[in-house]
Amino acid sequence: MDRSEEMRDGNIGRLLWSFSWPAIIAMLVNSLYNVIDRIFVGRGIGSLAIAATTVAFPIMIILMAVSILIGVGATALISIRLGEQRKEDAEKVAGNGIAMIILLPAVLAIIFLLFAEPILVAFGASAEVLPYAKDFTQIIMLGSVFGSISMGANNFIRAEGNPKMAMYxxxxxxxxxxxLNYVFIFILGWGIKGSALGTVLAQMLSAAWVLSYFLSGRSLVKIRLKNLKPNWPILTGIMAIGFAPFAMQVANSIQQLILNKTLMFYGGDMALSAVGIMMSISTLLFMPILGLAQGAQPIIGFNYGAQQYKRVKETWKKAVLAGTCIAAAGYLAIHIWPEQLTGLFSNEDIALTALTTHAMLTFMAMFPIIGFQIISSTYxxxxxxxxxxxxLSLSRQVLFFIPLLLILPHFWGIEGVWRTAPIADTLSIMLTAALIYREMRKLSENEDRPAYDHEATDNSQASGALCSSESQ
Known part of the structure; x- marks a missing residue:
């Protein structure tokens, strides 16, 4: 059974497992090295360096957002085009995606390098933290293109049905x-510059690995020189679909900027360090759910393109169940070992450990149901x-989290910052439930219709527009 037949006819549970476990392992390892990096920074340099990485985080999120804008949008379209048996069009999407993944981060890097200090101050850097943040972020931005290729183009590998290669x-x-972080910080003593340099060199190697896969002839979807020329209908289709996760990441960056400013006002550098630690732990718990969502995406997209709506529903249901189980396990971990987890990042700093522990337990109170929201948004x-x-992607940050973050601290101080997240989570999940219920009802209505009726369903947004534009 070839890849297309397997996607169309294979057992959903086995398919979801085979696509998800490589992504889950990769995401876990990816988040684990971020946790280890921050442990190295905290123990090898100090709490101000942790605060510096927290200040730099919104800028890195913007870079990630650009990779996601192109990577996720192109991945969805590649999966749909392959499901429609339109391989040539899938290659056009991939070629345009590669071109934009290189161009956009390069533009952002130039802008940042011209205005580094005012940008970092705007993102919450104090006078003590600014030198660390500047040293770290400048090196990260110089290597931004490599990070974008390794993240964005890697999604194309998953879209064509090769999740193991994407995991590698x-x-x-x-x-x-x-x-490299261990060597540069502890052995060579390069400090926070060493941490950034280790990250960039690793991204260079990953980018070379991804490009070698497409250029060596091993890929199903080929990267052809003629397809690198920008095609506006294709780019608009990519960006329309990728806009949701892109906007979510930009909202994350804005949220982090406001959060940093609020933390500095109510809690100072220690509160900023506490959030840096908390983000590392929460990322470690979030990543398996995101890996599951990545595994489900090509299965859902392929079968939606093939009008196999029962398989689409089954994939969504099983992914939600698995995501909820993962989230529940993460929730238990932070309640059983909160002090042990937070204590990994500081050298006997009892006050920082206590603050981080309390903040994390409050901030992540609604974590067990977050899997449902992530999988449904990915659907x-x-x-x-x-x-x-x-x-759905913007609901938590823009509609709920940011307004609550601007209001609650006026009444509860720093405690209001920690209580913002569980309230925002609850409201966004209620909205998600309403939208996904309506969508599942529509799929159920379409299951028994003949194929020509399916074409009249409401997939008349970016994907349909791109289809008609490409055929002209």
Whole structure:
């Protein structure tokens, strides 16, 4: 059974497992090396260096957002085009995606390097933290193109049905980054510059690995020189679908900026360090759910393109169940070992450990149900419904978290910062439930219709627009 037949006819549970476990392992390793990096920074340099990486985080999120804008949008369209048996069009999407993944981060890097200090101050750097943040972020931005290729183009590998290869990309970067960070910080004594340099060198190696896969002839979807020329209908289709996760990441960056400013006002550098530690731990718990979502996306997209709506529903249901189990396990971990987890990042700093522990337990109070929201948002991305995906992706940050973050601390001080997240999570999950219930009802109605009726369903957004544009 070839890849297309397996996607169309294979057992959903086995398919979801085979696509998800490589992504979950890769995401776990990827987040684990970020945790280890921050442990190295905290123990090898100090708490101000942790605060510096927290200040730099919104800028790195913007870089990630650009990679996701192109990577996720192109991945969804590649999966749909392969499901429609349109391999040549899938290659056009991949070629345009590669071109934008290189160009956009390069533009962002130039802008940052011209205005580094005012940008970092705007993102919450104090006078003590600014030198560390500047040293770290400048090196990261110089290597931004490599990070974008390794993240964005790696999604194309997963879209064509090769999740193991995509996993190897992330494993390679994670292992090299961890090793280089240890050598540069503890052995060579290069401080926070060494941490950034280790990250960039690892991204360079991962980018070379991804490009070698497409250029060596091993890939199903080929990267052809003629397809690198920008095609506006293709780019608009990519960006329409990728806009939801892109906007979510930009909202994350804005949220982090406001959070940093609020923390500095109510808690100072220690509160900023506490959030840096908390983000590392929460990322470690989030990544397996995101890996599961990545595994489900090509299965949902392929079968939606092939009008196999029962398989689409089954994939979503099983992914939600698995995501909820993962989230529940993470929730138990932070309640059983909160002091042990937070204590890994500081050298006997009892006050920092206590603050981080309390903040994490409050901030992540609604974590057990977050898997449902992530998988459902990914579903809308996978089927090309950009509007719904954008609403769900932005609901937590823009509609709920940021307004609550601006209001609650006025009443509760620093405690209001920690209580913002569980309230925002609850409201966004309620919205997600309403949209996904309506969508599942529509799929059920379409299951028994003949194929020509399926074409009249409401997939008339970015994916349909691109289809008609390309055929002209």
């Amino acid at each position: 990309t992330q494993l390679l970067g994670a292992v090299v980054n961890t090793g 809308f991305q996978a089927v090309g419904k950009a509007r719904q995906a954008a609403v």
